[in-house]
Amino acid sequence: MIEVALRHRFGTGGFALNAAFSVPATGVTALFGASGCGKSTVIAAIAGLLRPREGRVAIGERLLLDTASRICLPPEARRCGVVFQDARLFPHMSVATNLRYGLRRAPTGEQGPGFGEVVELLGLAPLLDRRPGALSGGERQRVALGRALLARPRLLLMDEPLAALDAPRRAEVLPFLARLCGAARLPILYVTHALDEVDALADHLVLMEAGRVVAHGAVEEISARTDLPLLSARRDAGVLLPCTVEHVTEGVAVLGFAGGTLRTAAHVGPPGTRLRMRLRARDVAVATEEPRGLSTSNILPVTLAAILDAPEPAEAFLRLAAGPSLLLARVTRESAQRLALREGMPLWALVKAVTIDHRGGPPA
Incomplete structure (x- = not known):
């Protein structure tokens, strides 16, 4: 140490x-x-x-x-x-x-x-x-x-x-x-x-x-902690997920993580490359029913683990469980009330953007 x-x-x-x-x-x-x-x-x-x-x-x-x-x-x-x-x-x-x-x-x-x-x-x-x-x-x-x-x-x-x-x-x-x-x-x-x-x-x-x-x-x-204003008050607040490139088709890479897969058009390397992706809370929306007919290709079944305070009084963080992985979504409190969100509720997470870091590694 x-x-x-x-x-x-x-x-x-x-x-x-x-x-x-x-x-x-x-x-x-x-x-x-x-x-x-x-x-x-x-x-x-x-x-x-x-x-x-x-x-x-x-x-x-x-x-x-x-x-x-x-x-x-x-x-x-x-x-x-x-x-x-x-x-x-x-x-x-x-x-x-x-x-x-x-x-x-x-x-x-x-x-x-x-x-x-x-x-x-x-x-x-x-x-x-x-x-x-x-x-x-x-x-x-x-x-x-x-x-x-x-x-x-x-x-x-x-x-x-x-x-x-x-x-x-x-x-x-x-x-x-x-x-x-x-x-x-x-x-x-x-x-x-x-x-x-x-x-x-x-x-x-x-x-x-x-x-x-x-x-x-x-x-x-x-x-992933929302109780630290040094991070949670930033507009790029979110979670980091280790992932592996599963395959690349027509310039779109499929990234596997513990809890599902995500697609990105970023240049991430060949299959087997290990990366870490940032999912910003502001880029994650939720739906109470499975969305259809959307251009968004990253739609994940999740469970609402917790509703947490955000630095802005009118906003809240949603902690979402995708298998063993946790995601964050930043929503307005009005949206949470309108959707009658509650802990344990099944939801669908819509991920609008995936940001990839620069760390690569050997095939998994």
């Missing part, structure tokens, strides 16, 4: 951090919240770039920080690779030399991906002879990711690595980042305020607000 407990204040009356969480030391943990909530401060304290007034940071049995026992490893001894918003490459060095700088920092005998593997993973072969000034912002971030990975860290820390990029560059880098996260074979803490990055990358989620952790757990579990 990765265990973090930090208390710190910047000056008298300044920003106060009082954050604690424990997550598995595998996969990607996203620290999510609005700008200024303390996410980057947590990363700095874990990396040893900030010494908190009180705190404890442990990766498994290895203590990086324990102020009560006066343990505070220096940054170079913590074996944390850090990737910032700006790539921080050496401008006088080529891409290849920047990458090899990371490799030179790797401890002797430490296992990890080699130079060629990282170059292929991040698509850097055409860039090796260039200098950072001749790269786009997205290309520079890919090089920074590669350099951090080649240092063979025990923990990779990413502090909003895509925040400084425009939308086209973010779209360019995100698939490479997803591949890196899947192949890195080490725990990653990823700071972001972009929900699409959480959807694409995260296995675990830590929600932060005003210097405190308000929830943490598996990303599918946290995303």
Whole structure:
């Protein structure tokens, strides 16, 4: 497990951090919240770039920080690779030399991906002879990711690595980042305020607000909670469902999940590809009778598990059970009353849009 407990204040009356969480030391943990909530401060304290007034940071049995026992490893001894918003490459060095700088920092005998593997993973072969000034912002971030990975860290820390990029560059880098996260074979803490990055990358989620952790757990579990305004108040609130591409016909892919199938025109890869889809609550409608004669092709039999409050007083969330999977629909309270909705009632869910993340995998 990765265990973090930090208390710190910047000056008298300044920003106060009082954050604690424990997550598995595998996969990607996203620290999510609005700008200024303390996410980057947590990363700095874990990396040893900030010494908190009180705190404890442990990766498994290895203590990086324990102020009560006066343990505070220096940054170079913590074996944390850090990737910032700006790539921080050496401008006088080529891409290849920047990458090899990371490799030179790797401890002797430490296992990890080699130079060629990282170059292929991040698509850097055409860039090796260039200098950072001749790269786009997205290309520079890919090089920074590669350099951090080649240092063979025990923990990779990413502090909003895509925040400084425009939308086209973010779209360019995100698939490479997803591949890196899947192949890195080490725990990653990823700071972001972009929900699409959480959807694409995260296995675990830590929600932060005003210097405190308000929830943490598996990303599918946290995303489906309606009692967390940080998520439920968003217009893209909804659930994440792991799925597998069953087949593709005339450009339409059929995605199977635990509870049914959904169709999408998105490019999702060949049959067997594993993905995760976001079903936004605003894109799910319900009917009390099986609809007929509709252009909507995603119609699922469900059971109304609960009627829940929404941040807007005139709205409600419907928790819908599709087999073992749970969906959310956002409806007006007037609609719920008009349809006489009640818990346990059989319904039909009409899914108007399916959003696919960037995470793929080997055939199931």
